[in-house]
Amino acid sequence: MGSTSARNDGDDGSTPEGGRGRAGHGRRELLRRSAALGLIAVPATGLLSACATGGGGGGGDGATAPAGEKTEKNPLGVKEGAPLEAFIFKGGLGDQYAKDAEADYKATYKADVKHTGTQQVGPKLTPRFAGGNPPDVIDNSGADHLDMNKLSTQGQLQDLAALLDAPSLDDPAKKVRDTIHPSTVEKGRHGDTFDVLYYAFTIYGTWYSQKLLESKGWAYPRTLDEMVALCGEIKKAGIAPWTYAGKYPYYVHFNLFAQIAKIGGMEKWTAIDNLEPGAWTSNDAVRQVVEHYEELAAKKYFLEGSQGLTHIQSQTAWNRGKAVFLPNGSWVENESAPTTPDGFGMAVGALFDGTGDAMPHGTLRAEPSEPYIVAAKGANPVGGMELLRIMLSRKHAQNFATKVKSLTCVVDATEGMSLSPGLASASKVFKEAGDHLISLQLQEWYPALTDEKIGGLTGQLLAGELKAADWIRKTQAEADKVAKDPSVTKFKRTA
Amino acid sequence: MQHGKYRFIVGFLAPPLLVYAVFVVSPFVQAFQISLTDWSGLVGTARFVGADNFVRLWESEEFWNALRHNVYMLALVPLVTLALGLFFAFMLNVGGRRRPNQVVAGVAGSRLYTFVFFLPQVISITIIAVIWFNIYNPDPDDGMLNSLLDAVGLEGLQNAWLGEKSLALWCISAVMVWGHVGFFVVLFSAAMASIPRDVYEAALLDGAGRSHTFFRITLPLLWDTVQTGWVYMGIIALDAFALVQIMSVNMGGPDGATDVMPLRLYLTAFRDSQYGFAAAMGVAMLVVTMAFAVLTLRFARRERIEY
Numbered sequence: 001m002g003s004t005s006a007r008n009d010g011d012d013g014s015t016p017e018g019g020r021g022r023a024g025h026g027r028r029e030l031l032r033r034s035a036a037l038g039l040i041a042v043p044a045t046g047l048l049s050a051c052a053t054g055g056g057g058g059g060g061d062g063a064t065a066p067a068g069e070k071t072e073k074n075p076l077g078v079k080e081g082a083p084l085e086a087f088i089f090k091g092g093l094g095d096q097y098a099k100d101a102e103a104d105y106k107a108t109y110k111a112d113v114k115h116t117g118t119q120q121v122g123p124k125l126t127p128r129f130a131g132g133n134p135p136d137v138i139d140n141s142g143a144d145h146l147d148m149n150k151l152s153t154q155g156q157l158q159d160l161a162a163l164l165d166a167p168s169l170d171d172p173a174k175k176v177r178d179t180i181h182p183s184t185v186e187k188g189r190h191g192d193t194f195d196v197l198y199y200a201f202t203i204y205g206t207w208y209s210q211k212l213l214e215s216k217g218w219a220y221p222r223t224l225d226e227m228v229a230l231c232g233e234i235k236k237a238g239i240a241p242w243t244y245a246g247k248y249p250y251y252v253h254f255n256l257f258a259q260i261a262k263i264g265g266m267e268k269w270t271a272i273d274n275l276e277p278g279a280w281t282s283n284d285a286v287r288q289v290v291e292h293y294e295e296l297a298a299k300k301y302f303l304e305g306s307q308g309l310t311h312i313q314s315q316t317a318w319n320r321g322k323a324v325f326l327p328n329g330s331w332v333e334n335e336s337a338p339t340t341p342d343g344f345g346m347a348v349g350a351l352f353d354g355t356g357d358a359m360p361h362g363t364l365r366a367e368p369s370e371p372y373i374v375a376a377k378g379a380n381p382v383g384g385m386e387l388l389r390i391m392l393s394r395k396h397a398q399n400f401a402t403k404v405k406s407l408t409c410v411v412d413a414t415e416g417m418s419l420s421p422g423l424a425s426a427s428k429v430f431k432e433a434g435d436h437l438i439s440l441q442l443q444e445w446y447p448a449l450t451d452e453k454i455g456g457l458t459g460q461l462l463a464g465e466l467k468a469a470d471w472i473r474k475t476q477a478e479a480d481k482v483a484k485d486p487s488v489t490k491f492k493r494t495a
Numbered sequence: 496m497q498h499g500k501y502r503f504i505v506g507f508l509a510p511p512l513l514v515y516a517v518f519v520v521s522p523f524v525q526a527f528q529i530s531l532t533d534w535s536g537l538v539g540t541a542r543f544v545g546a547d548n549f550v551r552l553w554e555s556e557e558f559w560n561a562l563r564h565n566v567y568m569l570a571l572v573p574l575v576t577l578a579l580g581l582f583f584a585f586m587l588n589v590g591g592r593r594r595p596n597q598v599v600a601g602v603a604g605s606r607l608y609t610f611v612f613f614l615p616q617v618i619s620i621t622i623i624a625v626i627w628f629n630i631y632n633p634d635p636d637d638g639m640l641n642s643l644l645d646a647v648g649l650e651g652l653q654n655a656w657l658g659e660k661s662l663a664l665w666c667i668s669a670v671m672v673w674g675h676v677g678f679f680v681v682l683f684s685a686a687m688a689s690i691p692r693d694v695y696e697a698a699l700l701d702g703a704g705r706s707h708t709f710f711r712i713t714l715p716l717l718w719d720t721v722q723t724g725w726v727y728m729g730i731i732a733l734d735a736f737a738l739v740q741i742m743s744v745n746m747g748g749p750d751g752a753t754d755v756m757p758l759r760l761y762l763t764a765f766r767d768s769q770y771g772f773a774a775a776m777g778v779a780m781l782v783v784t785m786a787f788a789v790l791t792l793r794f795a796r797r798e799r800i801e802y
Contacts, residue, residue, distance in 0.1 A: 122765055129537050147537065147768040154538045246658050247744045305633025305641070308658030308744060313632060448767055456750035463749075465660070487533075487551070487769060 067382060075166045076386050083112040084383040087125060089141035090117035092331040093200070093370070093404040098139065100399055101391045108390075111383070120144045129156055134375035136384035139199075141370055148371065149445070149489050152190035158374035159193050163385040169393035176392055183439055184368040184409035197388055198368030200400070201407040203330040203348060203426040204254040205364065210345030210421070212321060222361065223353040224259075224292045231301040234324050242296060243323035244462065245314045246307035249455035250443060252293075252462065255327040255351070258365035259289045261438045262351040265358025273441045274492050275483040280476040287472065288354045293461055294468040307463045312336075319344065329369075333405045333422030346422035350429050351438075364433035365440070368409055445491045446482055453478040529774040536770035548775035558776065561747070561754040562783070565733050568668055568755075569787065573728035576672045577721060580679025583612060585709055587680065588687045589695065609684065612677035620674070624741035627670045631656040631742070658744050660752045667738050667753055675731065679724055686720040687713060722795045726788050733784050736761065756780050 068079035086102060088095040095117035102113040116135070118124055122144040128134045129151065140146050151157050164177040164185065177185060181201065188196040206220075213220065216237060221227040231241035245251040261269035264285025271279040280286050296302065303323045306314060311328075315336040318326045326332070333346055340346065350364045372391075374384035390396060397413035400406065405423045407414065407430065419427060443450040454475050460466035482488055530548055534541035552558055587605040615623060632638035633655040635645060641653045657663050690713065698708055714721070736757035739747060746762065747754030756776065764773035 126536055126765075126768075130539050132539065144765060147535075150535055150537050150768050154535075156537070246655075246749075249745050249748075305635070305638070305655045305658065307749065308631065308633040308655040313634065313637070316637075317634060448762070452746065452748075452751075452762070455745050456748050459658075459745060459749045460660070463655075463658070487772065488767075 072167075072172065074386075076162060076382050076389070078109055078383050078386045079380075080109050081111050082109075082380050082383060083114065084137070084380050084387065085114040085116075085135035085378070086137045086139075086384075086387065087116045087118065087121060087135045088137075088139045089119065089121050089145070089370075091119055091142050092335040093406065095139075097396070097400045097403045098391070100403075101387060101396050104390050104396075105383075105387050109383070109386075113387075122146045129375070129377075132377055134378050136375060136378040136380045137387050138373050138375065139370060140196075140373050145371075148196060148373065149190065149491065151373070152193070152195055153489065156376055157190070157193075157195035158376040158378075158381045158384065159195055160188070160197060160374065160385060160388075161194055163197070163388055164194060166385075166389055169389060170395075176389060179411060180392065180409040181368070181411055183366075183437060187368045187439060188371075195373065197372045197409075198370060199372050199388075199391060199408060200368070200370040201330075201409055201430070202367050202369040203364065203407070203430055204258060204328070204367065205348040205350055205429065206255060207318070207326045207328045207332055207346065207348050207422075208324055209318075209321070210347040210425075211343055212324060212345075214345075218324075220347075220349045221352060224288070227352055228292070228295060228299075228301075231296065231299070235299075235301060239321065240303035240323040241301040242325045243303035243306045243309065243314045243317050244327055245309055245311035246459060246462070247310045248451075249459040249462075250451045251311060251314075252327055252458050253443065253450060253454070254329060254365070256289060256293065256458065257440050257442065258438050259292075259351050259354075260285045261365075261440065262359045262363045263288055263354040263357050266438070268358075269438075269440065270493055272479075273445070275446075275479050275490070277480060277483070278476070280472055280479060284356075285354065285358075287468065290461065290468040290471050292354075293458075294471075297462050297464040300464075302462055307459055315339065330406055330422065330426045331404075333420060344421070346420075347425040348422065348429055350433060359436055359438075362429070362432050362434075363436040363438060364429055365438040366430055366433065367439050441491065441493055446488065448488075449478060449482045526774045526777050529771055530778050532771045533769075534771045534774075535768045536764060537768055541771065544771070548772045549779075551772060552775050552779055557751070557754065558756070558759055558779075560751055561756045561759045564664055564753065565735070565755050565783075567664065568671070568732040568735060569729055572668050572671050572732040573725050576675050576728050577679060577724055579672065579676050580683055580724070581714070581717075581721070583608070583676065583680045584683035584687060585713060588684055589705075589708065589713065609680065612680045614677065615674045616678050616681075620737045621741065623670065623674050624738050627673075628657070628742045631666055633658055657742055657753075658749060660749045663743060663749060663753045667735070667742055670738055670742070671731065671735065675728060679728075682720060682724060683717060686717050690716050718795075722791070725795065726791050729787050729791065730784055733780070733787065756783075 068074060068077050068082075070077035084102075084105065086098060088098040095115075098117075099115060102115055105111070106113050114135075116124075119142050121138065121140055121142055125134060125138065125146055129146070134156070138146070140148060148157070164175065166176050168174045168176050168179045170179075184198050184201075185194060187198055188194050190196070208220065216234075218230060218233065221230050234241040257269075260272075260283070262285075264283045268279070268283045268285065272283070303314075303317060306323075309317070312335075314323075314326065315328070315332060316339045317323055319336055319339040319341065330348065333340075350362050353361055372388055374381050374388070378384060391400075392408075392410055394410065394413050397408040397410035398417060400408050401414045401417065401419070401423065405420045407423070407427065414423075414427065457466060457471050457474055457478075461468070461471045483490075529541070531543060531545060532541035533544045533547075587608055629637075630639040633641060635641045635653060638656075640656065644650065644652050654662060656666050694712055694716075695708065698712055703711065734757055735755045739753050739755050739758050740761065743753040743758075747758050757780065760773045760776040760780070763769050763776060
């Protein structure tokens with residue numbers, strides 16, 4: 001995820017279930033400590049040379065990293081026996097799939113692989129990057145992920161061009177670059193350097209139970225207006241049409257932002273991603289979509305109390321048939337498996353048509369997700385890339401699909417497999433969408449803006465406390481504020 | 496025996512003091528140093544930017560908003576917690592019906608109550624936050640509070656609780672009160688036990704009732720303990736990080752309605768990778784906390800009563 005899926009699969013990281021909440025030191029310590037300061041500040045000053053910001057360097061860099069012989073079987077030149085360290089985000093997708101790939105690496109190169117599965121990639125690894133001894137491969141996902149933009153600008157990320165140009169594991173005649181989806185290559189760039197491999201594909205959309213729709217004789221709506229009409233019928237039947245994860249309002253943005261891009265077109269969305277002045281207010285699609293949500297809220301089409309639900313609670317309510325539709329991503333099938341009843345018929349629908357759409361019906365938001373990075377200053381960057389090459393083989397892509405019910409960036413890896421209902425539905429809409437895929441950068445680049453600021457506004461919009469016009473005006477103001485803030489690194493996209 | 500006494504003491508004290516200096520005092524001093532830089536926290540280099548971070552902090556609406564919530568809590572949480580703690584401790588120790596041969600006694604079953612009150616103290620704050628998050632779950636069937644209201648016929652009071660802008664901060668404050676009352680019940684009980692019985696006896700002979708006894712005798716004699724409790728509880732209210740971080744909607748929401756200073760600091764450091772700015776917030780928090788503690792100790796002073 002860039003952040004997008006990062007946040008998603010990761011959200012369990014940000015929830016109590018994830019068991020976080022490290023309260024810092026009790027502030028009461030402050031009193032004691034400051035008293036102590038006066039007491040021993042003088043003898044302590046000599047120790048301050050070991051300063052937190054004084055570190056850096058120290059680790060190996062690409063030049064001194066262990067290298068082996070480059071052969072046909074070992075195109076990157078991995079050194080046999082050189083240990084490898086992998087840090088894998090363990091959220092909605094677990095980390096077993098990565099362990100399986102590590103086992104193959106271990107067998108091939110007779111090397112120790114040190115594996116850490118965690119939900120706190122950022123807090124755990126920040127000091128290691130600062131200290132110059134980062135692990136080799138990192139699945140930088142979850143709510144607490146590392147800031148890849150900063151890492152990239154500071155030269156901490158290994159350029160993965162060598163991996164793209166290496167022959168693939170299944171067919172030496174094919175380069176890795178030709179086996180993965182082009183949008184993966186596109187999204188993994190910082191400037192001209194490809195340094196992030198988004199291993200998975202997340203399909204975003206409106207999730208529902210095929211069985212429930214069929215049993216009531218409802219059809220998945222094609223347009224926003226049809227959706228409103230259907231919601232009226234659903235409500236009459238005594239079910240809530242929609243629910244959402246109010247505790248994490250960015251779940252709503254998965255669809256809301258994409259819907260704006262579909263109706264208004266990618267050119268206008270690019271202006272939004274680039275924080276251009278007036279990008280929100282001048283785009284009529286924004287008005288259409290936000291007014292649609294305002295209408296849903298005004299007609300009470302959201303399950304009552306949704307504004308306080310976690311993603312897990314909203315998924316559970318949806319699994320139990322309390323609500324019909326849910327904005328979510330394709331990790332939901334794996335994550336909600338414990339509460340999904342048999343024969344639920346999990347399915348996902350693409351974006352809806354508005355009026356004067358720039359993109360055709362069936363347009364889908366599909367994002368490369370699960371960002372894998374290799375640390376340039378790690379002990380074994382070549383080994384890190386080799387592990388990714390192993391993961392990009394058909395065997396491991398299929399293993400991933402089986403284990404976590406999600407698509408990988410490896411094209412057509414799941415051909416001929418029998419897929420779980422949600423994954424099958426996701427593959428189907430993915431195929432139908434063809435080239436009409438939407439990929440958004442805003443949340444990835446400016447999470448403080450989208451999750452905290454716009455998320456707060458969206459929460460109010462869906463609770464019926466904010467009018468669409470105000471949402472647009474305030475969102476524009478927040479975006480302008482970020483555009484003017486010199487402490488936030490800015491990014492530009494051209495398409 | 497006096498010979499080498501100091502060398503002996505210093506020899507034993509040096510190692511712990513050294514550890515303390517390296518691991519507690521030096522990071523503390525470094526926080527001040529880092530607050531003057533633009534350190535991202537991701538690399539080993541930083542630029543000195545002087546007081547820029549503090550200027551930004553002064554102009555930051557989010558930080559003022561967070562500080563305001565901390566101040567609301569500071570005004571309310573210690574007051575309610577200590578008042579409840581005093582009331583319960585009084586009832587458990589002095590407020591009961593008089594039995595023959597006893598000057599003062601607690602209400603019936605006071606031992607059990609003490610145990611029940613103290614229970615939250617032994618549970619980790621994280622677990623408390625998760626439990627209460629689920630109590631506040633807005634789902635009318637799954638949320639304990641909402642289904643309880645339903646069961647007693649008060650459906651009208653059902654609410655989204657933590658998802659409700661006007662209520663969320665008070666829902667979290669209530670948990671804070673609930674979690675700390677027990678500690679003060681025990682603390683005040685211990686202090687009350689040291690008040691000589693004959694003082695009460697004299698008051699009772701003069702015909703003092705419960706409320707007179709409390710306001711004229713118990714409270715003045717406990718003042719020192721109350722004052723200490725006030726500072727302690729105030730510092731907890733100025734923190735509130737764990738509860739807000741776990742319970743609040745959208746990290747300090749809805750729409751910033753439950754944001755607190757430590758959460759701001761945490762997000763600035765770990766989400767936005769601006770350690771320098773976050774360190775400046777830490778320094779600001781230190782100033783606020785110290786100011787509160789000093790003012791409390793300065794203005795709550797009363798003459799000590801010897802007994």
